[in-house]
Amino acid sequence: MKQFKTGLVVGKFSPLHLGHELLIQxxxxxxxxxxxxxxxxxxxxGCEAHKREQWLRARFPDAVVLVVDKxxxxxxxxxxIHRRFCxxxxxxxxxxxxxxxxxxxxxxxxxxxxxxxxxxxRTGRPHAVQHVNVDQARRMVPVSGTMARSDPHAHRRFxxxxxxxxxxxxxxxxxxxxxxxTTLAAALAERLDTAWVPEYGRELWVAQDGVLxxxxxxxxxxxxxxxxxxxxxxxxxxxFCDTSPLTTLFYSREMFGSADPALEAMAxxxxxxxxxxxxxxxxxxxxxxxxxxxxxQQHSWYLDQLSRRKHPYVLLTGPLERRIADAIAQLG
Numbered sequence: 001m002k003q004f005k006t007g008l009v010v011g012k013f014s015p016l017h018l019g020h021e022l023l024i025q026x027x028x029x030x031x032x033x034x035x036x037x038x039x040x041x042x043x044x045x046g047c048e049a050h051k052r053e054q055w056l057r058a059r060f061p062d063a064v065v066l067v068v069d070k071x072x073x074x075x076x077x078x079x080x081i082h083r084r085f086c087x088x089x090x091x092x093x094x095x096x097x098x099x100x101x102x103x104x105x106x107x108x109x110x111x112x113x114x115x116x117x118x119x120x121x122r123t124g125r126p127h128a129v130q131h132v133n134v135d136q137a138r139r140m141v142p143v144s145g146t147m148a149r150s151d152p153h154a155h156r157r158f159x160x161x162x163x164x165x166x167x168x169x170x171x172x173x174x175x176x177x178x179x180x181x182t183t184l185a186a187a188l189a190e191r192l193d194t195a196w197v198p199e200y201g202r203e204l205w206v207a208q209d210g211v212l213x214x215x216x217x218x219x220x221x222x223x224x225x226x227x228x229x230x231x232x233x234x235x236x237x238x239x240f241c242d243t244s245p246l247t248t249l250f251y252s253r254e255m256f257g258s259a260d261p262a263l264e265a266m267a268x269x270x271x272x273x274x275x276x277x278x279x280x281x282x283x284x285x286x287x288x289x290x291x292x293x294x295x296x297q298q299h300s301w302y303l304d305q306l307s308r309r310k311h312p313y314v315l316l317t318g319p320l321e322r323r324i325a326d327a328i329a330q331l332g
Contacts, residue, residue, distance in 0.1 A: 004130070007031030008098040008115075010086050012040040012075075014047035015166070016055040017148045017158045019104065019141035023134045024060055027102040030132065035098060036060065037089055039068040041075055044149060051166050058162045066093055083111050087118030097123070100130045108133055153237050165232040170270075171331070172244045174306075174313075175277030176298030184277060184316070184323055185242040191324060195231045196240035200224045201248055217252040217259060221245035221266040238331060245269055250301055274313035275327055276302055281319075 007027040013020055028034045038052050049069035056065045066089060073081045090096055097119040101112045112131035119127035135141065143158040152159060152167040159167075171188070175181040182199065189196035201220040205212055212220075224245055232239050245266035252259040279295045306313045314330050316323040 002032050003030045004099040005032045006035065006096055006098040007033070007100045007102055007132075008035050008037065008086070008090065009102050010037045010111075012044065012047070012145060013038050013052050013056065014040055014044040014145050015148055015152065015159060015163050016052065016059065017141070017143050017145065017155075017163070018160070019135065019138065019143050019158070020145075021059065021160065022141050023102055023104055024063065026132070026134045027100075028060070028063060030102075031100065033096075034060075034063045035090065035094055035096065036063050036065045037068070037086060038066070039072040041072045043069070046152070046167055047149065055160070055163050055166075059160055064094065068093075079107060079110070080114065083114040084118055086111075087115050087122075090115075091119070091122055097127055098129060100132050102132045102134055104134050104136050104138070106136065156236075161233045165229075165235070168232045168235045169238050169272035169331075170228065170232070171238055171240045171273040171275065171327075172246075172271035173240060173242055173275045173277065174244070174247065174302050176279050176295035176302070178295055179277040179279050179299070180281070180320065180323070181277045182242050183320060184275075184327070185240040187320060187324055188238075188327055189240045191328065192238055193236060194238050194240070195235040197224070197228050197231050197242060199242045199247070200227060201243070201251065212251075212255070214252070214256045214260075217248055217256070218263045218266075221248045221263045224248070225266060225269060241271065244271065246302075246305060250298060250305075268309065271311075273331065274306060274311050275330075276306065276313050276315050277323070278315055278317040280317050 007030060009024050009027050011020060024036060036056055038056065043049065049067050053065060053067040068089065073085050090098060098115070101108065101115060103111065108131040112129040116127050116129040138144070141158065143155060148155045148158055152164060156164050173181045173185045185196045200223045204216060204220060228239065228241055245263060249259050249263055249267040252263060279299050316326055
């Protein structure tokens with residue numbers, strides 16, 4: 001038997017950090033059912049509603065999660081407005097009342113009292129809500145949302161991997177065959193002590209003895225993005241990506257004259273940075289590549305596509321060390 005049948009945790013969770021997780025876990029340990037409500041107006045940078053929902057559902061799959069992003073009170077509105085809003089969400093959106101509210105704040109007693117009043121007024125039956133205070137002094141987990149948000153990289157130890165990954169900036173490195181993009185991706189990752197994602201299309205091409213089918217193209221795009229998502233969990237600040245589904249789209253159109261609509265959509269995958277490697281050094285034939293004219297064709301296609309898709313990019317030229325220095329300077 002747990003202490004309560006139902007419990008409530010409310011917060012911005014911007015971002016979700018280990019202090020929040022301590023609070024939520026205490027609620028789940030004490031309650032048969034735990035309800036988590038999150039909202040923020042304005043939304044705080046890097047902590048938009050869809051991200052908060054992803055974080056909360058990933059970390060607490062057994063809780064009932066409600067992330068609201070429409071018709072919510074402003075963060076600076078009076079506390080009574082927020083308390084009554086939360087009570088209405090419990091009853092109207094979640095279809096429940098709660099026996100306890102868990103906070104790490106001094107306002108918790110007043111919050112619990114107002115929830116009880118609202119529930120009593122709606123049901124016509126006396127309904128007391130107990131406040132459970134958890135680590136208000138922040139001794140167990142010395143972090144706040146403001147602190148973590150100010151520099152998530154400096155406070156990474158307080159962020160679950162799935163949360164920190166949202167702050168890792170993806171760097172897409174594009175270029176024609178024999179333009180140095182793979183070498184550059186690996187070198188930048190080593191220089192900045194982070195992760196990089198090799199080109200899956202080439203890996204599959206080798207595994208299938210140089211034969212790729214039309215159906216392989218969408219699979220290549222999906223797998224590339226899946227590997228990026230996985231590598232982002234281990235990356236530090238930046239994740240370097242050797243090509244993107246945009247490259248696969250080029251090869252699909254070149255080899256088969258068309259592309260799967262799913263691949264077309266994947267080609268618009270967002271990246272925080274785009275680098276395009278210039279074809280300004282000798283073409284090296286490794287037995288898998290076309291020729292120098294094909295490399296130039298690819299380069300021209302990338303220039304056109306980046307412009308059409310309105311992706312700001314940096315053209316990297318010259319020898320490897322110059323490209324590394326220019327890329328790092330651009331990343332800041």
